[in-house]
Amino acid sequence: xxxxxxxxxxxxxxxxxxxxxxxxxxxxxxxxxxxxxxxxxxxxxxxxxxxxxxxxxxxxxxxxxxxxxxxxxxxxxxxxxxxxxxxxxxxxxxxxxxxxxxxxxxxxxxxxxxxxxxxxxxxxxxxxxxxxxxxxxxxxxxxxxxxxxxxxxxxxxxxxxxxxxxxxxxxxxxxxxxxxxxxxxxxxxxxxxxxxxxxxxxxxxxxxxxxxxxxxx
Numbered sequence: 001x002x003x004x005x006x007x008x009x010x011x012x013x014x015x016x017x018x019x020x021x022x023x024x025x026x027x028x029x030x031x032x033x034x035x036x037x038x039x040x041x042x043x044x045x046x047x048x049x050x051x052x053x054x055x056x057x058x059x060x061x062x063x064x065x066x067x068x069x070x071x072x073x074x075x076x077x078x079x080x081x082x083x084x085x086x087x088x089x090x091x092x093x094x095x096x097x098x099x100x101x102x103x104x105x106x107x108x109x110x111x112x113x114x115x116x117x118x119x120x121x122x123x124x125x126x127x128x129x130x131x132x133x134x135x136x137x138x139x140x141x142x143x144x145x146x147x148x149x150x151x152x153x154x155x156x157x158x159x160x161x162x163x164x165x166x167x168x169x170x171x172x173x174x175x176x177x178x179x180x181x182x183x184x185x186x187x188x189x190x191x192x193x194x195x196x197x198x199x200x201x202x203x204x205x206x207x208x209x210x211x212x213x214x215x216x217x
Contacts, residue, residue, distance in 0.1 A: 014075055045076055049072070055068040109143055110144045143182060
C-alpha cells in the first residue's frame, strides 16, 4: 500500500502444465499480458510480472473507498515439459525475491483444472515446491483455483459434491489451507464478470488474513 487510499495486491500463480495459469493471470489483470494458448507441451518458460490498471470503487476499508491495483507473477508449469524441476524452482525463487522481496506476497494461487485428476505424484511435487518456496507459513498464504469449473456442472456435480469426491491428496491439501478455493467458470456472462468474482474471493481470503504478507529475503 503506497498511501491510505491505494492498495497493491501481490499474487503468484503456480500449477502444472496447461492448468490455465496464464489465462487466469490475464483475467485477474484484465489484460492479455501473459501468452496463453493450447499446446501439447508447456507454454510458459519464464516468470513474468503483470500489473493491472487501477480499480476504483472495488472495495472500501475504514470507511474509505480504496483504489486497487493487482500484480500477478506468472510462473512456468511444474513439472515442466522442457525445463528440469530444479531450474524452474530456482527461477521462481529468484522472481519471488525480486518482485515481492520487500512488498511481500498476499496470496499464492495453485491453479488446477477441475476436469483433470489431481494426480498424487505430480501434485505432491508441485505442493512440495510451493512449501519450499513460501516456507512454513505457506498454508496461510495459499488457495486453490479450479479452472474449467463448468465441466463440474456438465458432469452433474455440485461444487460440494466435487470436493467430496476429490482424491485424498487434493482433500489433504485443501484441509491444510483452511479449504480456501475458487471455482472459475468460463460460462460467466463476460470476461469482467469472471474477473470480479475471482477478485472478490481473493480479497476475502486476504482480508481474513488481516492483509498480512509473506516476504522473501
